[in-house]
Amino acid sequence: MLAQRTERETGSGLMDIKFTNRLSYKQARLTVLVGFILGTLLSLIQIGMDYASEDASINREMQALLKISHNPASRIAYNIDAELAQELTGGLLQSPAITRAWLIDNNETVLADVHRPRQESSYRFISDFLFGESRQFQDPLFFSHMPDEYLGTLYLEVDTFAFGNRFLERAEITLLNGFVRSLVLTCILLALFYFMLTQPLVRVISALAKSNTRHPAQSKLSFPPGHEHDEIGVLVKVANQQFVSMSTEIQQRRNAENRLTDYLNELENIVSARTLELKASNTRLSQSNEELEQARRQALDMAQARAAFLANMSHEIRTPLNGLLGMIALCLDSPLNAEQRQQLSIAHDSGKVLVELLNDILDLSKFDAGQLELERIPFDMGALVEDTANLLSQNAAPNVELTCLIDPQFPSMVLGDPTRVRQIVSNLLSNALKFTRFGRVDVRLGAYTGGVRLEVCDTGIGIPREAQVRIFQPFTQAGAGITRQYGGTGLGLALTNNLCEAMQGRLSISSEAGFGSQFCAELPLPTHSLAVPAERLRGRIAAISNAASGLAELLETVLPDWGLDYQRYDSPDELNSAAPDLLITDNLDCLFSLRPQITTPILLVTAYGNFLPGEQAAQLAPLQQQARPLARNALYQTLRRTLIGNDSTHLSAHHGALLSERRARILLVEDNPVNQLVAKGMLAKLGCEVNIAAHGAEALEQLHATPFDLVLMDCNMPVMDGYEASRRIRQSGHWPDLPIVALTANAMPEERERCRAAGMNDYLAKPFRREELLALIDHWVPLTAT
Structure with a gap:
């Protein structure tokens, strides 16, 4: 019953198709729309042609009227007959289109001038738009046998509405006829399409709705009369074929459902068995989860215990170290003999190494715990590098030249963590000084787009290629003999690499055993303020140094940038008659032979702790001494005092005061x-x-x-x-x-x-x-x- 009711409702719904949704209406609407558009276009073309003809007829009719009135008007103008002129213009005014006519003679005397009001209408604005509000015509008067003798002029003023109204009536009729034709065509096409297309389709749909979906093989549609071989007949034939296919498919599905029922019964038995196994597995998994949670809690407790242990050990170790190093520093400030001072200096340096080791271990623990936080503040990285190198210069071997080479265009301030940057510089420079006994150690600082590049180059023992892959690991050095010969824990490079990665930078190495090493740290530290040009100086500066020395490279970089005339010499003999304003040298041997010959002030650059004693310095006066590495600011102030003549003694006294x-x-x-x-x-x-x-x-x-x-x-x-x-x-x-x-x-x-x-x-x-x-x-x- 439910199936039959559903079929009835479906058939009723299909029969109640909305009129505007039927195919007959849609086809008729499209056909009529096309016909209406074409008819309208043709009507508009016809109206346009009629408009052109009507526009030309205005001029044609008025010219004909003027031609008829030419001879009488010429005689009237010749005779200067005002009464006849009045009759002539009055007669012309009888034309419905003429609203004014006037006649003048050859002396411009008006013989007659008649007019009447123009006709008013609600459609007049359309006529005025198409033909103009009025038109004026004139005819020069003369006799045919005397064409060169001017007698006067006949003027006509024409109201175009008489012609325009006539044109508008014809255009209205034309458009109305086209609309009526389209309407009739619509009705005819609707009837034709309904009987030829919609009615047969409705019968097919009704038959499909009444078909038995449970037994499609018993349902067969009949062909509508007259449609056995057209599209509707093909539709009926395809529907009958589908009924046969549906019947076959339904039978196959019933067979498959029977087999599926059997499979489900077997599956229930399998699921029951698997459920018992899963319960046992869940019990074992719960026990494993409990064990893992217990292990996690133990790991957290161990991490907290390690942090507490490191904090306590830091406190317990640093407290006595502070007293030890502080007391040694105070002793070093007191009067001591050379042996005592050397022994205390060694003890003080050993304590500082112990502090550095403790700091490295704590920093590595911060990395492991993810607790390292970086500052982002502006700082002068150039001054930081020079200060760090100055502090570490006491670790340089006597035959090692330490030089800071900073690009003159390096930014005045960069944004970053100055403490961690100083740690990177200190670790790389300490490593280079430790493994270099002869030659040079250079710290180079430059900038690239979006960051800075720090390079530490040395002429030390170098690192074999196979050892370079592991030197960044904690507690690892290039070889076992390194630790025995040079000492160290192997934490410095590991910590430096971690710091570079924490700053989103990169640390790379280029080295060969026996030929030195080059470490390059690229750090994305943005520029905070650009380099500030130094005040320009004037003077001639001479230097006696080796061309391959760091001092020569430094002076060649900075002195011309400060506006100074700079010249380097290999030996004192090359000075000859040169009279520089200041002589800079790191060659102590040549000074005593050179001083009697020249009176130029001398700047002596020496290794850390190798300043000349007072007596020897007095023999070479005027003499100034500075330790390597030579800082830019210290060199600039020395040059400024020497060249401009500042009273350094007065400044020092004022500072001391x-x-x-x-x-x-x-x-x-x-x-x-x-x-x-x-x-x-x-x-x-x-x-x-x-x-x-x-x-x-x-x-x-x-x-x-x-x-x-x-x-x-x-x-x-x-x-x-x-x-x-x-x-x-x-x-x-x-x-x-x-x-x-x-x-x-x-x-x-x-x-x-x-x-x-x-x-x-x-x-x-x-x-x-x-x-x-x-x-x-x-x-x-x-x-x-x-």
């Missing part, structure tokens, strides 16, 4: 007696007054009693630690601008943030050097006096 007036009052909060002695000794040598507090509570008491310019705060102390003391200082509101600098032996990255959160302004890790302490005081107490 400023230092002597500088008295910063500092509160040192430290519980370790050794660290108290070290910090107090360093601060005293820097001209500072120091008060000591053993813990935070005592520091608060002293702050209430005495004003201080700076607080150096240890973090781990009894009674009250440095964090709590700093928080109370900030919360009190009595010292809002008092600088507090943390002194801590914990060098882990989270320690800096913890100090800032407690209200401290800066951070200094133990062990610290006097230069670092002085830089802090210069920053936070720039001009302090008692």
Whole structure:
């Protein structure tokens, strides 16, 4: 019953096709639309031709009327008969198109002038648009036997609406006829298409709707009369073939369903068996997940324990190291004999190596834990490279020339992390100085689009090609003999490579055993400010040096850029009669033979610690001495003082007076007696007054009693630690601008943030050097006096 009802509803729906959706309507609509467009185009063409004919007929009729009136008007003008002229123009005005007529003689006297109002209509604007509002015609008057004698002129003013109205009526009839023809054609085509196409299709659709879909083999459509061999007949034939195919396919599907039912029964049995196996597997998997979760928790606990261990070891190692290095530094400032000074210097250098090793291990742990954070601040990379090279120059062998070669166009400031960049420069340069005993070590700095390129080249022992692939791994060197002969842990290059990758840069090596090495670090540090040209100097500078020396290359690069006339000589004999304003040399042997011959000021460039003593320097006066590597700013100031004539003695005295007036009052909060002695000794040598507090509570008491310019705060102390003391200082509101600098032996990255959160302004890790302490005081107490 449901199937029969569905069939009835389907058949009824198909019979109720909307009129505008039927094929007969669509075909008739398209046919009539095309016919209507063609009829309209033909009507418009006919109207256009009629318009051209009507437009020409206006001129033709008026010319004919003027031709008829020519002879009478000529006689009237000849006789100057105003009465006849009035009759003639009045007669012309009887024409419906003429609204004015006037006649003048050869003396321009008006013999007659008649007119009447023009005809008004709502369609007049169309006529005026097509034919113009009015037209004027004139006929010069003369006798046919005297064509050269002018008698006067007959004027006619024509209202074109009489012709335009006639044209518009014909155009209206033409368009109306075309529309009626299209409408009749539409009705005829609708009837034809309905009986020839729509009605047979509706019968076929109705028969299809009534067919039995459950038994398609019993359903067979009959051909509509007269359509056995056309498209409709083909449709019926194809439908009957589909019924046969559907019957076959339904029978095949029934057979397949029977087989599928059998397969499903078998599958249920298999699934039941597999379900039992999966339950057992899930039980085993749950046990494995529990074991993995337990292993993960153990790994996290071990990572936390390692971090805590590194922090504790950093604190426990740095605290005695700070006392050890500080005491040695204080001893080195006291009077000592040569042997004692050498022994203490060796102990001090060994302690610094130990600090560097500790820093490298902590940095590697930061990489492993993903805790390394990079700053992005502007800094002068050229000055940073020169300062680092100057600090490391004491590690250079006596026969090694250390030179910093910086491109004159290198940016004044770049954006990046100056601490990590300094670490890269220090590691590469320390590595080059360690393995170079003779020749040169050059630090070259240049810029490329979007970054900087740092190259460290040496003439040392080189690295075999097979060892270059593993030197960037931690605790790895080129060979076992390297460690025994030169020392080191193999952490420096691994850490440098990690730092370059953290900055999205690249570290590469080019080396050959026995022929030196070249390390190149390309760092994407964008330019913050371009290079600032130095003030131009004037003068003649001569140099006595080897052409292959770093000094010669440096001078050839910078001196012409500063506007100086520069000339290099291989030996003193080549000077001859040259009289330079300044002589620069690194050849000490030639100075004593040269000084009696010339009085030119001399700049002697020597290795670190090889300055001439006072007596020998006095013999070569005027003499200035600078240690390698020669920094650009130091060289420029020396040239400026020499060439312009600044009173360097006065400047030094003024600078010394400023230092002597500088008295910063500092509160040192430290519980370790050794660290108290070290910090107090360093601060005293820097001209500072120091008060000591053993813990935070005592520091608060002293702050209430005495004003201080700076607080150096240890973090781990009894009674009250440095964090709590700093928080109370900030919360009190009595010292809002008092600088507090943390002194801590914990060098882990989270320690800096913890100090800032407690209200401290800066951070200094133990062990610290006097230069670092002085830089802090210069920053936070720039001009302090008692």
